[in-house]
Amino acid sequence: MAKHSNKDRMAVWVPCKGYVKRWLLANYNSPDDNWAELVNLSPNRELAEDFRRRLKRGEARRDNSVRGRYTTQVAIEISMDTFNRYGWMLSPTETLHFNSRLEREVKQVLHTYSAMLSVTGMSIAERIKRFRKATGITENDWDTDSIRKELQRNAKINGDDDFEKICKKMEQKCWAVLSKSGHITEQGKEEYERD
Numbered sequence: 723m724a725k726h727s728n729k730d731r732m733a734v735w736v737p738c739k740g741y742v743k744r745w746l747l748a749n750y751n752s753p754d755d756n757w758a759e760l761v762n763l764s765p766n767r768e769l770a771e772d773f774r775r776r777l778k779r780g781e782a783r784r785d786n787s788v789r790g791r792y793t794t795q796v797a798i799e800i801s802m803d804t805f806n807r808y809g810w811m812l813s814p815t816e817t818l819h820f821n822s823r824l825e826r827e828v829k830q831v832l833h834t835y836s837a838m839l840s841v842t843g844m845s846i847a848e849r850i851k852r853f854r855k856a857t858g859i860t861e862n863d864w865d866t867d868s869i870r871k872e873l874q875r876n877a878k879i880n881g882d883d884d885f886e887k888i889c890k891k892m893e894q895k896c897w898a899v900l901s902k903s904g905h906i907t908e909q910g911k912e913e914y915e916r917d
Contacts, residue, residue: 732805733760733797734777737817740863742824743796745831748858752799761798772823773798776816777809792821829872831857836873841888846870 731754738746752762763770777800800810812820832853839849850869854860894915901911 731757731760732800732802732810733757734800734810734812735795736798736812736820737792737795738821739792739825740794741828741859742821743794744857744859744863745824745828746796746798757797759797761796763798769823773820774800774804774808776812776820777804778811778813778816779809780811791818829876832869832872833877837877846873849873 746761747759750761750763750765752760754760763773800808835853835856836846836849839852844852847866847870850866850873853869897906897911897914900906901908906914
């Protein structure tokens with residue numbers, strides 16, 4: 723736990739994977755002159771409340787069971803009120819559970835983004851490159867082989883259905899334009915739009 727020079731601005735340092743840190747910073751970074759990277763979860767009430775519930779007061783025992791599992795850490799802002807009412811640290815178990823939740827969030831973003839791009843026929847390698855560019859998640863944060871395996875094993879969203887819907891809408895627009903310009907009749911338009 724670190725105290726900020728401004729009153730009521732404190733942080734809990736949470737170990738996490740690199741891609742989780744990037745996702746948190748992209749979505750919740752609240753920097754100022756003293757903190758270049760300080761995550762403020764308050765825009766997401768459910769996530770902020772989940773984090774708050776996991777906080778504990780300091781314990782005398784030293785438990786380093788999460789050490790080595792995570793490559794980086796992120797500062798998550800808490801208020802003085804949260805500090806006093808809930809605590810200022812996460813137990814190793816709560817750290818693992820909170821990270822699991824955040825990892826699922828990032829993976830859901832990856833799967834949705836990848837599925838939407840798959841409708842274009844784009845390869846997995848190209849989708850991963852575009853995902854990296856869009857999110858700022860580097861090879862050091864999440865290696866390409868792990869992302870590829872995640873997509874191949876656990877893809878829950880299929881872009882094929884969306885591709886069909888997109889094609890149908892484009893076809894309808896095309897038939898409408900051709901009908902309006904007089905190249906096909908209204909009867910022809912109805913015939914072409916039939917499944």
